[in-house]
Amino acid sequence: MKVEEAFKEMRKGKKRKFVQSVDLIINLKDIDLKNPQNRFTLEVELPKGRGKDVKICAIGNKLAEALKGKVDAVITEDDLDNFEEKKREIKKIIKKCDFFVAEPQLMAKVGKVLGRYLGPKGKMPKPIPPQANMDALIKKLKNSVRIVLKEQPLIQCAIGTEDMDDKDLMENFDAVIHAILHKLPNGKNNIKSVYVKTTMGTPVRVDEF
Numbered sequence: 001m002k003v004e005e006a007f008k009e010m011r012k013g014k015k016r017k018f019v020q021s022v023d024l025i026i027n028l029k030d031i032d033l034k035n036p037q038n039r040f041t042l043e044v045e046l047p048k049g050r051g052k053d054v055k056i057c058a059i060g061n062k063l064a065e066a067l068k069g070k071v072d073a074v075i076t077e078d079d080l081d082n083f084e085e086k087k088r089e090i091k092k093i094i095k096k097c098d099f100f101v102a103e104p105q106l107m108a109k110v111g112k113v114l115g116r117y118l119g120p121k122g123k124m125p126k127p128i129p130p131q132a133n134m135d136a137l138i139k140k141l142k143n144s145v146r147i148v149l150k151e152q153p154l155i156q157c158a159i160g161t162e163d164m165d166d167k168d169l170m171e172n173f174d175a176v177i178h179a180i181l182h183k184l185p186n187g188k189n190n191i192k193s194v195y196v197k198t199t200m201g202t203p204v205r206v207d208e209f
Helices: 003-010 061-066 077-081 083-096 104-121 134-142 166-183
Strands: 021-028 040-045 056-059 073-075 099-102 144-149 154-161 191-198 204-206
Touching: 003 166, 003 191, 003 204, 021 166, 040 166, 056 061, 056 134, 073 083, 077 083, 077 104, 083 104, 099 104, 099 134, 134 144, 144 154, 144 166, 154 166, 166 191
Parallel strands: 056 073, 056 099
Antiparallel strands: 021 154, 021 191, 040 144, 191 204
């Protein structure tokens, strides 16, 4: 079925006591993921936003000061230097936050100290120079989703929430599909199947997109 029809079918599922995310699931084929060139992590800005709040963490004293009141958590350089003492607190931040930004000069230290925790989750921080437009940066991250393709021929990411209009979800769907097709070696020929679903709902197949 078409995307618009799939959204309508998806909404027929059981109503929950919370606002569910709407996920896009893409199964891939004929792609060699042993080849590092075929694996990727990218961020896609959704034209109609995520539909819910996105948590951001700033790493570094100067960056935390520049983003004061605009981010949800902070990891200072002192926290990195005393990681064993701060481990429990930092791991809670890693679980809570969706995106991380860090001072460029701290990237090596962040990789050494936090890489084992952030890397597998696809949450390695984006280096942000002091002259960056912080307001534009935060706005973009708040409206972005992370797409990861590593060991399994499967991509899954949120494209909004069930309380968003189908038209808005459609725009977000198109933005993500376009970004993924651009990264796949054979474009649409690498896509085996596409589904949309709510958090607790049954996947609905999309045949035309």
